[in-house]
Amino acid sequence: MKYSGKNTSLLMSLLLFGLAISCQPINRSNELRPDSTITEGEGVTFKPTPVSLRQPSNFPQRIYPIEQNPLTTQAILLGKSLFYDSQLSRDSTISCGFCHQPFAGFVHSDHALSHGINSRFGTRNVPSIQNMAWSRAFFWDGGEKSLDSLVINPLTNSAEMDMAFPEVLARVQRSPKYPGMFKAAFGSDTVTADRFFKAFSQFVLTLVSADSRYDKYVRQEPGGSLTADEVAGLSLFRQNCSTCHTTDLFTDHSYRNNGLAVSSINDQGRYLITGQQKDRLTFKVPSLRNVERTFPYMHDGRFSTLEQVMNHYASGVTNSPTLDESLIRNGQLGIPMTEVEKKQIISFLKTLTDTAFLTNRTLSPN
């Protein structure tokens, strides 16, 4: 089973169109506008507390259109409750947080392939969901364009949460706790798809990791000192890795083939979305933030250590028509590195561990 590739956009436009026809102009002094379907209880209990989305000074401009879903304490709290609620899966065993674990940088620690309901396995490694406000497209193949609607995929995927989407909304509506939380967040206790999506996005958007020792080093903040080996590793990283793992997000959000040998799963990556030969075996360049904790590595979790990753780039790169040209140097495959250089790069990668983020209680289940 592939995780993405379901066309959610048609469903989305139907849902949104349904909402749009009941649209009525609302004028409020509060700059936060509730969504367009508010009919009941207006102005009574709806006093959302605005929260601003952090923009770390060393990050590029964010992509998510935050003005269409301004953050509030109430909607973030609702999103968090939903995120950690296993009732959203068919047999009430799997929540988003089951696969996206806070202490592991929001991946499924030590699981190569995604693992969902009835111990069914998917075909891909769980990616981190930190700093999503800066992403243009989602999933290893970029098959999903909208952070808001992508939750339909894990909720309905038979190897993940395995629910029919209308049933998810009905369950949430029936639960004793959620209608009140929807009212506090959106001014109405009716659980609509639009509000449900927005609440998830609100929580996910707060997963900003930007306080590693490396961040403090580049922002010249207290606690930002690097050892000689780490500085050497940073400089080697900039020479060898930052064509793809670029900016302080450590990804240029492009799709590339980094020379992994094709496995028995035979995942063709971005090609599954575009159908173009040039995209065969290309995958989204992942961010390397908290990489010390996000093992195992690559789209199928084939490597369990950073040493294996370094050995891959140094001597394991496999040639194919779509291999990225930056991995062929003077006719040789891969990135030449000595054992000392590999160790120095690994020391640098570990400076991207953001302990404050990984142990932030407000992001973990209560």
Ligand code: HEC
């Ligand atoms: C069974 C494990 C599992 C569950 C449960 C799960 N996910 Fe995921 N998630 C994944 C996998 C695997 C991917 C990558 C899919 C792909 O590339 O095709 C992913 C990708 C994502 C991404 C995109 C990350 C990126 O950088 O592209 C987001 C955001 C996300 N999930 C949020 C959620 C939310 C919200 C929920 C709950 C509604 C959820 N996930 C439930 C396994 C899971």
Ligand code: HEC
């Ligand atoms: C040609 C572009 C490119 C270059 C150069 C490159 N990478 Fe990557 N890197 C990728 C892509 C693409 C992936 C994901 C591949 C996949 O899973 O199929 C990746 C994955 C990784 C991962 C796994 C991350 C995870 O969460 O699974 C690590 C770690 C990594 N690279 C480190 C490095 C280091 C260190 C260097 C320099 C020695 C480097 N990369 C050079 C493109 C590149």
